């Protein structure tokens with residue numbers, strides 16, 4: 001496990017470095033679908049071969065909708081591209097993508113999102129805005145490491161790589177509101 005993680009990180013770092021050297025435009029390489037695919041290929045190795053056309057279509061749609069998609073909306077979008085796609089094939093593709101760590105389900109809103117992490121050494125923190133329902137994937141390894149250690153010390157294990165928190169996003173919350181909330185007694 002440890003070796004896989006280290007390998008994945010290194011491969012991605014190398015990809016980023018070479019991309020930065022080549023173009024210098026993209027900082028993370030995750031902005032375009034093509035770059036995202038290239039990252040996946042670099043970090044997953046043989047798993048890439050398992051991305052069948054339907055799985056690739058589903059992943060691309062999730063990637064192009066960073067706020068997440070409901071299963072029903074995802075199905076409609078897939079069928080717009082592949083009219084022979086049936087609900088079971090789409091759901092099987094989703095199950096596969098989640099099992100392989102390519103996608104996540106945000107249970108609070110039943111939204112599916114593409115994974116944008118180089119590795120899952122630590123769980124991901126998803127902030128779900130209760131007002132606009134936007135999903136933000138916050139990456140803070142130190143925080144998640146602490147959370148995992150605290151749970152473990154209490155005898156608990158996280159049930160999956162996703163941790164969800166309901167939090168009002170910057171676009172929905174006003175500065176005044178945030179100041180009030182931070183001063184509020186627990």
Ligand SMILES: [Zn+2]
Pocket residue numbers: 101104114115116117120124
């Ligand atoms: Zn992820």
Ligand SMILES: [Zn+2]
Pocket residue numbers: 129130131132133134168169170171172173
């Ligand atoms: Zn919001």
